Amino acid sequence: MNAEAPIPFPQINRTPEEVHFDRKELGLILRVYGQMVAAGEWRDYALTSLRDLAVFSVFRRTAEHPLYRIEKRPKLRARQGLYAVVGMDGRVLRRGQDLGQVLKVLERQLIGPV
DSSP: OOOOOOOOOOOOOOOOOOOOOOHHHHHHHHHHHHHHHHTTSOOEEEEEEOSSOEEEEEESSTTSOOSEEEEEOGGGTTTTOSEEEEETTSOEEEEESOHHHHHHHHHTTTOOOO
16 A cells, blocks of 8 residues: 655645725615705616725716715725725815714705705
8 A cells, every 4th residue: 555645735826815895884875876866866776896996986977977976995894994985086085983974075966956
C-alpha cells in the first residue's frame, strides 16, 4: 500500500465583498423614488455595487447624467456618515448615519407652493 500526502486545495485570491444596500435601505430609497415618479420628476434609476461603495442613481431620462446619487460608503461610518446624497454637479447635499434623515433632502422637492 502506497500512502501519498494529500494534495492541498489551491489558494484562491478572494476579492473583498462588494457593498450593497440591504432590504430595509432599498425600501426607504424606493419609497422616495416612487413618490418622485408619481410626481413626474424622475423616470429611471440604476444600482451599482462596488468594492467600497454602493450607489443608487436617479435619472430624469435614461440617456442623461444622474440627477442624484444616493451613496453608501461603509468606510465613512465613523467619520462623516455612512450615507450621502450627491447632486448632479457633484456637491454633497446631505450626509449622515440615518438613511431616512439623509433622504429628507430629496423629499423637500415634493413640497412646493400650492
